[in-house]
Amino acid sequence: MRGSVTWFLVFSLSLVTVGCAGEEERSITFAVGGAPRELEFWEELLDGFEQLSGIQVNILRQPTDTDLRRQGLVVPLRSGQSDPDVFLMDVAWIAQFSSSGWLEPLDTYVEERGIELDAFFRGLLSSIDLRGGQLVALPVYVDGGLLYYREDLLARYGYERPPRTWNELVEYSIHVQEQVRESNPDFYGFVWQGAQYEGLICNFIEFAVSNGGGILDDGGKFSLTIEENIGALRFMRDLIHRYRVSPPNTFTEMREEEVRIFFQQGNALFERNWPYAWALHQEDHSAVKGRVQIAPLPHFPGGKSVSTLGGWHIGISKYSRKKSISWELVEFITSYEIQKKLALGLGWNPGRMDVYGDSEVVKRFPHFTTLTEVFENAYPRPIIPYYTQLSEVMQRHINGTLAGECEPEPALSAAEREVMRLEERYGGVETWQ
Amino acid sequence: MAMRNDAIGRVRESLIYVLPLLLFVVVFILIPVLGTGVTSVFKDIAFLEKRFALFDNYRTLLYDPSFYQSLRFTLLFIAVSVPVEIVLGLVFALILNHPLPVRGVLRACLLVPWAIPAAVSARTWELIYNYSYGLANVMLTKLKLTGEPVNWLGTERGAFFSIVVADVWKTTPFAAIIILAGLQAIPEDLYGQARVDGANAWQRFSKVTLPLIKPVLVVALLFRTIDALRVFDLVYVLTRGGPGGATTSLSMYGYRYFVLGDFGYGSAVSVVLFLLALGLSIAYVRLSRWRTAIM
Numbered sequence: 001m002r003g004s005v006t007w008f009l010v011f012s013l014s015l016v017t018v019g020c021a022g023e024e025e026r027s028i029t030f031a032v033g034g035a036p037r038e039l040e041f042w043e044e045l046l047d048g049f050e051q052l053s054g055i056q057v058n059i060l061r062q063p064t065d066t067d068l069r070r071q072g073l074v075v076p077l078r079s080g081q082s083d084p085d086v087f088l089m090d091v092a093w094i095a096q097f098s099s100s101g102w103l104e105p106l107d108t109y110v111e112e113r114g115i116e117l118d119a120f121f122r123g124l125l126s127s128i129d130l131r132g133g134q135l136v137a138l139p140v141y142v143d144g145g146l147l148y149y150r151e152d153l154l155a156r157y158g159y160e161r162p163p164r165t166w167n168e169l170v171e172y173s174i175h176v177q178e179q180v181r182e183s184n185p186d187f188y189g190f191v192w193q194g195a196q197y198e199g200l201i202c203n204f205i206e207f208a209v210s211n212g213g214g215i216l217d218d219g220g221k222f223s224l225t226i227e228e229n230i231g232a233l234r235f236m237r238d239l240i241h242r243y244r245v246s247p248p249n250t251f252t253e254m255r256e257e258e259v260r261i262f263f264q265q266g267n268a269l270f271e272r273n274w275p276y277a278w279a280l281h282q283e284d285h286s287a288v289k290g291r292v293q294i295a296p297l298p299h300f301p302g303g304k305s306v307s308t309l310g311g312w313h314i315g316i317s318k319y320s321r322k323k324s325i326s327w328e329l330v331e332f333i334t335s336y337e338i339q340k341k342l343a344l345g346l347g348w349n350p351g352r353m354d355v356y357g358d359s360e361v362v363k364r365f366p367h368f369t370t371l372t373e374v375f376e377n378a379y380p381r382p383i384i385p386y387y388t389q390l391s392e393v394m395q396r397h398i399n400g401t402l403a404g405e406c407e408p409e410p411a412l413s414a415a416e417r418e419v420m421r422l423e424e425r426y427g428g429v430e431t432w433q
Numbered sequence: 434m435a436m437r438n439d440a441i442g443r444v445r446e447s448l449i450y451v452l453p454l455l456l457f458v459v460v461f462i463l464i465p466v467l468g469t470g471v472t473s474v475f476k477d478i479a480f481l482e483k484r485f486a487l488f489d490n491y492r493t494l495l496y497d498p499s500f501y502q503s504l505r506f507t508l509l510f511i512a513v514s515v516p517v518e519i520v521l522g523l524v525f526a527l528i529l530n531h532p533l534p535v536r537g538v539l540r541a542c543l544l545v546p547w548a549i550p551a552a553v554s555a556r557t558w559e560l561i562y563n564y565s566y567g568l569a570n571v572m573l574t575k576l577k578l579t580g581e582p583v584n585w586l587g588t589e590r591g592a593f594f595s596i597v598v599a600d601v602w603k604t605t606p607f608a609a610i611i612i613l614a615g616l617q618a619i620p621e622d623l624y625g626q627a628r629v630d631g632a633n634a635w636q637r638f639s640k641v642t643l644p645l646i647k648p649v650l651v652v653a654l655l656f657r658t659i660d661a662l663r664v665f666d667l668v669y670v671l672t673r674g675g676p677g678g679a680t681t682s683l684s685m686y687g688y689r690y691f692v693l694g695d696f697g698y699g700s701a702v703s704v705v706l707f708l709l710a711l712g713l714s715i716a717y718v719r720l721s722r723w724r725t726a727i728m
Binding site: 070075078247251253400404418427 | 478479481493498564565582584587588589672673674676678679692695
């Protein structure tokens with residue numbers, strides 16, 4: 001009897017240890033997310049890398065949603081787990097990840113391999129990837145908000161050029177929407193990202209800054225309750241509730257993909273989205289193929305048009321046990337050839353500036369030349385370790401306003417009060433900008 | 434003496450049998466709970482120096498308006514969803530307790546919502562509530578009940594009741610099954626005797642059934658309340674706490690701080706949640722005893 005009990009215990013303990021079996025030498029884990037098509041593309045690229053280097057890359061598939069992707073990385077990093085070794089990070093997280101000590105500095109690798117950093121967007125490197133004098137990440141691709149519009153519809157209803165101001169956009173939308181709805185009752189003028197998530201902040205910044213506002217004042221201090229921001233937020237709400245040119249589910253469901261699909265089904269005249277939507281709109285099954293053009297986002301009278309800086313950067317985990325082969329992957333992905341492939345294959349905007357001059361790329365995407373300008377002038381979100389907290393507070397209050405639960409001014413001042421409390425808890429003003 | 438040795442031997446042997454469970458409780462319940470308590474008195478922020486802070490996190494919590502917003506939502510959610518689930522569960526249990534020809538099939542059907550993982554059923558409800566292609570709006574517009582589709586999750590009230598409906602759908606079966614077990618434990622002759630005494634159907638229900646199933650009702654109530662208190666998946670999938678944070682449950686509120694890197698604060702929220710659950714449990718147990726005493 002006693003014997004069988006002992007055996008039972010031994011057996012159950014051995015079960016526990018089975019999970020920790022040995023590990024392959026030349027294999028690393030790369031966490032990457034995105035639309036299904038993007039993941040397929042990554043798999044293809046990494047197959048090529050495996051053949052080239054003999055390093056096996058396990059892809060840790062992450063969702064499309066930015067917030068979920070961050071969560072999927074914070075958990076293993078916080079617990080000091082050795083995988084994923086390499087991952088993509090949104091520009092907005094890099095300050096937090098690097099202040100938490102989760103990122104391996106890349107300077108020595110860059111030096112050893114003689115990587116030309118001048119090939120990348122200089123402004124990006126200095127404002128985002130250099131943290132405390134160390135290079136912690138490299139840009140893989142750059143993003144900025146763009147206005148997509150239906151060229152065919154504008155022409156049909158007698159508009160010669162895309163709207164330059166937000167008021168024009170509303171005017172066009174109301175007019176075209178009325179006409180098109182006779183045949184398509186689901187049609188709306190303008191779709192953008194209004195759900196309670198990070199994308200809402202990017203949209204808010206574009207509206208606010210194009211009205212002369214913003215979330216940081218000239219001295220780099222946080223200030224939200226200014227007339228320009230209140231006006232911008234009121235306009236965002238009015239798009240849904242007053243002009244009714246944006247669908248009522250803007251503030252509940254509209255994230256990048258929902259917006260892209262809505263537009264791609266031919267149900268909208270204008271769309272605010274990131275450059276990735278371009279290639280998808282041109283696919284064969286797209287209802288808007290060949291009918292889409294892009295333009296800078298509109299602005300308010302007296303303001304100038306602005307894009308929120310987005311994009312993804314690549315870094316190596318401090319806890320990786322295979323940093324040098326991880327670097328090989330980073331070097332591969334940020335190389336000229338692969339960056340060009342990403343541009344041609346996915347229509348992404350490379351983090352390397354030199355690719356924009358490539359004749360093949362220019363031929364395929366003539367609009368890339370104008371995009372370079374947009375990205376160089378893109379408006380960064382505050383680069384602070386607790387940016388995600390700040391964003392969460394703003395999302396909640398701005399989304400509440402869009403839902404009609406509160407007025408723009410009290411919402412923004414409540415958000416500002418909460419951000420002040422964050423500042424008290426998480427750090428000083430010196431980390432701003 | 435020999436007998437005593439034997440007894441000690443038996444105690445030892447039973448200890449060995451209990452050991453795996455004990456290990457399980459210690460490793461997976463006791464240590465995490467204590468660990469959370471310890472973390473909650475530290476200012477443990479991923480990107481700052483960790484330091485001891487005693488009740489700092491709790492003080493911050495007490496002055497945070499969005500904590501009260503979550504607390505209010507969570508308590509309201511319990512107050513509305515749990516009674517509905519228990520009453521509906523009782524009705525279903527009473528129906529199923531009657532010898533119907535298809536009783537087995539009915540019971541199996543009833544269990545289906547409960548068997549579906551919460552995240553999956555939340556996703557299903559999301560597809561029902563979706564503004565542009567959701568089932569609810571398709572039906573409404575096809576039947577021409579409303580001119581325009583309804584944005585179910587777009588208002589504070591709409592989102593709240595959408596969540597309650599989804600939760601009731603999912604967890605009523607749980608209440609029904611527990612109550613059914615209680616009903617089946619009631620001896621049939623009690624009803625016979627009640628009939629002899631001339632009790633009508635309502636009297637048989639209120640004087641025989643109800644008092645006898647009270648213990649299981651309390652259990653069902655307790656389970657449902659604690660479950661509702663820590664509601665997460667349903668809200669997370671359906672509304673993500675929106676619009677404007679109006680449906681952020683307490684566990685979501687705490688979870689957010691964990692992923693944002695503020696582990697001390699997240700732990701403090703968990704501790705508060707734990708204390709709330711403890712308080713409610715004690716209250717229920719007290720309440721059930723008190724009722725027994727006066728009856």
